[in-house]
Amino acid sequence: xxxxxxxxxxxxxxxxxxxxxxxxxxxxxxxxxxxxxxxxxxxxxxxxxxxxxxxxxxxxxxxxxxxxxxxxxxxxxxxxxxxxxxxxxxxxxxxxxxxxxxxxxxxxxxxxxxxxxxxxxxxxxxxxxxxxxxxxxxxxxxxxxxxxxxxxxxxxxxxxxxxxxxxxxxxxxxxxxxxxxxxxxxxxxxxxxxxxxxxxxxxxxxxxxxxxxxxxxxxxxxxxxxxxxxxxxxxxxxxxxxxxxxxxxxxxxxxxxxxxxxxxxxxxxxxxxxxxxxxxxxxxxxxxxxxxxxxxxxxxxxxxxxxxxxx
Amino acid sequence: xxxxxxxxxxxxxxxxxxxxxxxxxxxxxxxxxxxxxxxxxxxxxxxxxxxxxxxxxxxxxxxxxxxxxxxxxxxxxxxxxxxxxxxxxxxxxxxxxxxxxxxxxxxxxxxxxxxxxxxxxxxxxxxxxxxxxxxxxxxxxxxxxxxxxxxxxxxxxxxxxxxxxxxxxxxxxxxxxxxxxxxxxxxxxxxxxxxxxxxxxxxxxxxxxxxxxxxxxxxxxxxxxxxxxxxxxxxxxxxxxxxxxxxxxxxxxxxxxxxxxxxxxxxxxxxxxxxxxxxxxxxxxxxxxxxxxxxxxxxxxxxxxxxxxxxxxxxxxxxxxxxxxxxxxxxxxxxxxxxxxxxxxxxxxxxxxxxxxxxxxxxxxxxxxxxxxxxxxxx
Numbered sequence: 001x002x003x004x005x006x007x008x009x010x011x012x013x014x015x016x017x018x019x020x021x022x023x024x025x026x027x028x029x030x031x032x033x034x035x036x037x038x039x040x041x042x043x044x045x046x047x048x049x050x051x052x053x054x055x056x057x058x059x060x061x062x063x064x065x066x067x068x069x070x071x072x073x074x075x076x077x078x079x080x081x082x083x084x085x086x087x088x089x090x091x092x093x094x095x096x097x098x099x100x101x102x103x104x105x106x107x108x109x110x111x112x113x114x115x116x117x118x119x120x121x122x123x124x125x126x127x128x129x130x131x132x133x134x135x136x137x138x139x140x141x142x143x144x145x146x147x148x149x150x151x152x153x154x155x156x157x158x159x160x161x162x163x164x165x166x167x168x169x170x171x172x173x174x175x176x177x178x179x180x181x182x183x184x185x186x187x188x189x190x191x192x193x194x195x196x197x198x199x200x201x202x203x204x205x206x207x208x209x210x211x212x213x214x215x216x217x218x219x220x221x222x223x224x225x226x227x228x229x230x231x232x233x234x235x236x237x238x239x240x241x242x243x244x245x246x247x248x249x250x251x252x253x254x255x256x257x258x259x260x261x262x263x264x265x266x267x268x269x270x271x272x273x274x275x276x277x278x279x280x281x282x283x284x285x286x287x288x289x290x291x292x293x294x295x296x297x298x299x300x301x302x303x304x305x306x307x308x309x310x311x
Numbered sequence: 312x313x314x315x316x317x318x319x320x321x322x323x324x325x326x327x328x329x330x331x332x333x334x335x336x337x338x339x340x341x342x343x344x345x346x347x348x349x350x351x352x353x354x355x356x357x358x359x360x361x362x363x364x365x366x367x368x369x370x371x372x373x374x375x376x377x378x379x380x381x382x383x384x385x386x387x388x389x390x391x392x393x394x395x396x397x398x399x400x401x402x403x404x405x406x407x408x409x410x411x412x413x414x415x416x417x418x419x420x421x422x423x424x425x426x427x428x429x430x431x432x433x434x435x436x437x438x439x440x441x442x443x444x445x446x447x448x449x450x451x452x453x454x455x456x457x458x459x460x461x462x463x464x465x466x467x468x469x470x471x472x473x474x475x476x477x478x479x480x481x482x483x484x485x486x487x488x489x490x491x492x493x494x495x496x497x498x499x500x501x502x503x504x505x506x507x508x509x510x511x512x513x514x515x516x517x518x519x520x521x522x523x524x525x526x527x528x529x530x531x532x533x534x535x536x537x538x539x540x541x542x543x544x545x546x547x548x549x550x551x552x553x554x555x556x557x558x559x560x561x562x563x564x565x566x567x568x569x570x571x572x573x574x575x576x577x578x579x580x581x582x583x584x585x586x587x588x589x590x591x592x593x594x595x596x597x598x599x600x601x602x603x604x605x606x607x608x609x610x611x612x613x614x615x616x617x618x619x620x621x622x623x624x625x626x627x628x629x630x631x632x633x634x635x636x637x638x639x640x641x642x643x644x645x646x647x648x649x650x651x652x653x654x655x656x657x658x659x660x661x662x663x664x665x666x667x668x669x670x671x672x673x674x675x676x677x678x679x680x681x682x683x684x685x686x687x688x689x690x
Contacts, residue, residue, distance in 0.1 A: 054532075055528075055531055055532065075534070078532060078533060078534045079534040081532065083532040085525060085528065087524065087525030087526075089525045089526045089529030090526075091526060093329065094328075098321070102317050102318075102320075102321045103533065104317075105313055105314065106314050106317050106318075106530070106534065107534065108313055108314070160532075
């Protein structure tokens with residue numbers, strides 16, 4: 001573990017009965033990194049976060065967070081972390097400043113430091129002058145930023161964000177990510193899970209989880225690398241889902257997924273993508289509006305990796 | 312310490328911010344005390360009685376006379392035959408019928424008289440007590456008839472009847488509650504009931520609400536220790552619970568003239584011990600409930616039998632064996648017994664140490680099990 005390593009996980013597993021929620025995963029996160037953790041529901045994201053936060057003990061394997069062995073001293077890691085989940089865990093029947101006061105008290109902030117940090121959090125959330133407003137009445141975007149402010153009250157070195165933008169409007173999501181990036185550039189390490197593939201592009205590195213295992217790990221560019229030039233976008237008009245299913249049965253087609261009114265087709269490596277796609281379409285007697293090679297998105301990566309693991 | 316204080320402050324703020332909560336906390340106990348004190352009256356008054364006098368003699372008329380003088384019974388009709396009386400019982404015009412059969416006078420002289428009592432058993436408790444009252448009056452009447460007859464025989468033989476017939480006068484006095492008022496019996500029970508309902512439900516609902524909101528998870532990632540969370544969550548309700556004890560006792564004294572003969576300190580100490588059990592049960596319910604709704608239903612599932620099998624209204628001594636077992640591990644049984652002892656009899660701890668020890672024992676077991684289970688569930 002070098003000085004700049006914030007999280008280091010080796011062969012970590014967690015079983016619930018016979019179910020392997022987390023199955024032998026290893027990775028490390030360095031200081032100031034925005035580390036994305038993706039996967040479908042039940043892929044093991046939340047279990048991993050709960051282990052790293054000291055809420056769950058690992059069944060086997062090792063995990064060090066900020067130089068603390070989480071298997072041995074989970075309590076010692078808690079004061080150093082910030083945690084914010086999709087539920088924006090504020091009390092709806094407490095005011096903005098009462099919520100902040102509560103979390104300040106729980107992290108043991110002195111009253112002068114609390115006053116200073118509370119002012120910071122209120123300003124960051126854009127709620128100056130509304131300290132006495134009940135949280136229940138705040139719009140979702142403000143709740144989200146206030147929850148982030150509450151999680152940052154004690155100036156944690158490591159911040160866990162579990163689906164932090166779920167249900168929030170696109171503009172508020174963009175503003176939120178601007179905040180996250182500025183936090184990371186000032187040295188806070190951010191560990192984030194998300195469903196929104198577009199915003200995951202903001203991450204420095206990404207883990208793709210599937211069935212408790214790490215299916216892929218790398219920067220967004222690295223992950224997309226393997227698919228460059230292999231994705232064909234077929235504009236087909238109607239019933240893309242049905243056509244995609246029929247295309248999948250064709251030889252040389254790794255995967256075909258509907259994307260709105262189009263289909264993203266992944267061809268096997270070594271084949272000429274456009275030609276192969278046209279051949280497949282001709283065999284099915286389909287005449288699409290257009291067939292062209294397109295840039296892979298993280299969603300393509302995610303789907304190809306997950307379906308690859310499933311086979 | 313700072314963390315516990317932060318949680319306690321938050322709980323109090325949330326409780327007092329919610330107007331409905333304030334009503335539940337302070338108005339509900341007052342209303343319950345008033346309802347139970349005024350409306351629930353177990354004293355027997357004017358049970359409608361129908362008499363069937365088939366004998367029509369001086370002796371039978373004396374019985375009718377005696378029955379019509381008692382406060383507990385009200386003679387609504389004197390009829391000639393059995394069928395009419397049965398019809399009146401059937402359509403609820405009478406609660407009890409007493410039949411004096413033909414030949415009563417003759418048999419009474421021989422000491423063999425029989426009287427038939429029929430009672431509406433739909434409300435078994437009232438039926439039992441009505442029969443007891445009627446039975447007592449009839450027995451008194453019969454013995455005085457015998458006495459009359461005996462003294463007649465003695466006088467005819469030239470002996471003085473006064474010395475020979477020893478009269479047994481029973482003088483019954485109910486200690487501590489001379490008028491046997493129901494309020495004095497019930498109000499201590501109301502105290503136990505109010506405390507159970509409020510502290511248990513508030514604890515259970517409060518925790519399951521946090522689980523629903525996701526704030527429980529947020530609390531658990533802070534350095535707050537699980538034991539501090541349990542303390543921070545239960546302390547405010549203990550304080551509120553003790554305040555309610557004061558409130559209900561004041562009302563009981565002012566409105567119902569319930570005496571406070573024992574030590575108030577002892578009353579509060581015993582109440583604190585009782586709170587260990589209700590808060591513990593609240594924690595247990597929260598441990599096994601996912602939602603507030605589940606918590607509410609489970610709490611009532613526990614509370615109803617706890618109240619029924621506590622001696623609040625129905626004496627534990629009269630219960631079947633299995634119910635007695637439940638009552639003997641029911642903290643409310645001991646709490647009600649202790650409160651009645653302290654308030655009404657002015658009993659001291661040395662007279663009730665067994666009840667007190669049971670209450671504290673149950674309290675410690677329930678609370679420690681509950682907080683262990685709860686902490687395990689959090690982890």
